Amino acid sequence: MNAPHKTTGGGAMAATQNGDFMTSSLSNPAAAQKASTRRKPRREGPGARAWRFVVWGAMIFFLINVGLMIATVTMNSFATRWFGTPLPEGFTLHWYAQAWNDFQLANVLWVTMEVVGAVVLLSVALGVPAAYALARAQFPGKKLALLVFLLPLMVPPVTYGIPMATVLYKVGLGGTLWGVILANLVPSLPFVILVMTPFIEQIDPNLESAARIFGANTFKVFRHVLLPLLVPGILAAGLLVLVRTIGMFELTFFTAGPDTQTLVVALYYAVFSTGVRAPQSIDAMAMIYMVITLLWVLIALQFVSPTQLVSRVKEAPRDE
Amino acid sequence: MSAVSMTPAPRFDGRGWLVSPALVCLIAMFVYPFAYGLFLSFQPMEQTSGIFANYARFFTDATLWPTVFITLKLAVPATLINVGASIPAAFALRRNSPATKFVTMLLVVPVTLGTVLIADGMLTYYGPNGWFPQALHALHLYSDEVRLTHNYWGVLISLVISGFPFAFLLILSYVTGIDPTLARAAGTLGAGPWQQFRLIYLPLLVPGLTMAACLSFVQAFSVFPSAVLLGVPAGATRVVSIAAYEAAFESYDYSLASCVAIVMGFVQLLIVAAMLGARRAFYSGPTTGGKG
Numbered sequence: 001m002n003a004p005h006k007t008t009g010g011g012a013m014a015a016t017q018n019g020d021f022m023t024s025s026l027s028n029p030a031a032a033q034k035a036s037t038r039r040k041p042r043r044e045g046p047g048a049r050a051w052r053f054v055v056w057g058a059m060i061f062f063l064i065n066v067g068l069m070i071a072t073v074t075m076n077s078f079a080t081r082w083f084g085t086p087l088p089e090g091f092t093l094h095w096y097a098q099a100w101n102d103f104q105l106a107n108v109l110w111v112t113m114e115v116v117g118a119v120v121l122l123s124v125a126l127g128v129p130a131a132y133a134l135a136r137a138q139f140p141g142k143k144l145a146l147l148v149f150l151l152p153l154m155v156p157p158v159t160y161g162i163p164m165a166t167v168l169y170k171v172g173l174g175g176t177l178w179g180v181i182l183a184n185l186v187p188s189l190p191f192v193i194l195v196m197t198p199f200i201e202q203i204d205p206n207l208e209s210a211a212r213i214f215g216a217n218t219f220k221v222f223r224h225v226l227l228p229l230l231v232p233g234i235l236a237a238g239l240l241v242l243v244r245t246i247g248m249f250e251l252t253f254f255t256a257g258p259d260t261q262t263l264v265v266a267l268y269y270a271v272f273s274t275g276v277r278a279p280q281s282i283d284a285m286a287m288i289y290m291v292i293t294l295l296w297v298l299i300a301l302q303f304v305s306p307t308q309l310v311s312r313v314k315e316a317p318r319d320e
Numbered sequence: 321m322s323a324v325s326m327t328p329a330p331r332f333d334g335r336g337w338l339v340s341p342a343l344v345c346l347i348a349m350f351v352y353p354f355a356y357g358l359f360l361s362f363q364p365m366e367q368t369s370g371i372f373a374n375y376a377r378f379f380t381d382a383t384l385w386p387t388v389f390i391t392l393k394l395a396v397p398a399t400l401i402n403v404g405a406s407i408p409a410a411f412a413l414r415r416n417s418p419a420t421k422f423v424t425m426l427l428v429v430p431v432t433l434g435t436v437l438i439a440d441g442m443l444t445y446y447g448p449n450g451w452f453p454q455a456l457h458a459l460h461l462y463s464d465e466v467r468l469t470h471n472y473w474g475v476l477i478s479l480v481i482s483g484f485p486f487a488f489l490l491i492l493s494y495v496t497g498i499d500p501t502l503a504r505a506a507g508t509l510g511a512g513p514w515q516q517f518r519l520i521y522l523p524l525l526v527p528g529l530t531m532a533a534c535l536s537f538v539q540a541f542s543v544f545p546s547a548v549l550l551g552v553p554a555g556a557t558r559v560v561s562i563a564a565y566e567a568a569f570e571s572y573d574y575s576l577a578s579c580v581a582i583v584m585g586f587v588q589l590l591i592v593a594a595m596l597g598a599r600r601a602f603y604s605g606p607t608t609g610g611k612g
Binding site: 127159166167218 | 333335337339341346351357360405412425430432436438439441442446449451481485541542545564565574577578581588
């Protein structure tokens with residue numbers, strides 16, 4: 001009769017011995033507390049808490065350093081003179097005007113826009129049909145084509161940039177605008193194909209079959225059925241290519257001539273010759289580059305996830 | 321969503337030709353230059369030397385072969401730091417809270433800004449008169465002159481700044497892909513957090529970790545603007561890409577430059593193959609838990 005019962009009450013608990021949950025929870029707040037907290041994890045010990053503190057602390061330290069580094073560039077671009085003090089001596093805007101003239105930024109920005117625009121348009125125009133073929137069609141050599149499309153993403157740009165520049169100079173395209181555009185197309189095209197292929201696979205093939213029944217040829221199928229459905233994917237891929245091409249340094253560096261430099265290459269040359277020009281005007285140029293890049297990153301983040309923006313390959317697929 | 325098409329596919333699918341413009345472009349701009357470079361590396365500029373003259377020169381010239389070891393000395397620690405620090409960070413942030421989203425968004429910034437801008441920022445911030453040494457001196461943590469730029473440490477720090485977010489985001493996506501009920505099941509059987517990590521998460525994470533380590537290593541090994549701007553390109557941080565660049569654009573010896581690029585690719589391939597081979601020693605199976 002005296003069944004063991006972990007309650008703090010006395011004889012009044014006799015009624016709960018047959019396990020009446022309602023009565024037991026009303027009259028025993030301790031058991032009710034235990035029942036409702038059973039879902040929460042065990043309270044972590046002091047070691048786990050200290051470890052979590054260390055990890056978060058290190059991350060925040062890293063982010064603060066990066067943030068302060070960017071802030072240094074910003075402040076220096078507005079400073080009249082700054083040497084070793086926490087804040088500069090004065091503030092001015094004239095470095096921006098000087099950088100605009102010294103580095104011929106109007107020409108550089110125009111070239112950057114031309115290159116980036118052409119790369120985005122060409123990689124989408126060439127990549128979407130290729131992704132369609134990879135997603136829908138079976139043809140001999142499909143695996144080989146897939147390998148050719150994947151390789152430029154695995155190999156870093158420096159390794160294939162030098163042989164590519166050699167070939168471009170041999171055919172006379174080295175240093176020209178089209179040389180830079182073609183060079184930047186190499187990592188962008190596979191990227192578009194990788195992003196678009198799962199998009200196309202998601203579209204019901206019966207839609208295309210239905211269109212063909214009504215007499216549409218492939219071009220009409222593309223224009224009226226596929227492209228409207230693919231617009232979100234094309235937008236995402238285009239924005240990703242845009243952000244990556246603005247920051248793509250090595251390929252443009254190897255293939256550009258003196259008047260076909262993009263902004264990042266011009267910035268490199270400016271920092272490289274840092275003794276010749278005032279660091280404030282270099283930082284003004286860096287600020288212009290940073291604002292442009294961050295603006296497009298912000299726009300792109302509305303449509304894609306940060307991981308897609310950063311990694312060169314598709315995210316690891318979730319097991320389904 | 322893979323609905324079966326109602327019309328039967330023809331024997332040779334003409335739509336396959338849609339792949340040809342992109343394929344031709346990539347073959348012309350990527351495959352052909354690679355093959356041409358390989359071919360060119362066996363044709364040294366001096367016509368009288370043998371076909372292996374470039375490679376012999378690479379391994380005997382004191383300005384060329386040490387670059388491989390210098391680059392490894394930079395790339396291996398950078399990869400270890402990036403991947404090693406990403407694992408606990410990804411674990412701490414694996415729940416999809418607003419803090420995770422915010423931190424992830426902030427971490428995208430160094431990667432998209434690129435190594436050139438990071439180098440410019442570091443020269444000012446970590447330079448002898450920047451905020452970092454000023455803070456160190458003000459807090460009396462270090463009284464000597466702080467030398468973090470124009471040496472090995474500057475390049476290493478820049479590799480960590482640009483490489484850590486990349487490794488972190490990749491590993492975060494792998495960590496969130498592991499079913500948490502597996503660890504909870506282990507917890508009900510009495511495993512503590514460290515045991516859960518060591519016996520459940522780590523073996524399941526190894527394929528993803530290897531992939532992230534390979535990609536991080538390849539990215540770190542091909543360091544170029546940071547080594548020039550933040551390091552000592554003629555000495556302590558003379559990396560392989562600098563040697564290739566100088567051969568191509570300062571000596572105009574394209575066959576030697578192709579040879580250096582091929583050696584660079586070969587070393588990367590060796591290390592990646594070694595990492596993938598070492599991964600076989602670990603568990604390799606499904607990473608979802610539960611039934612089946």
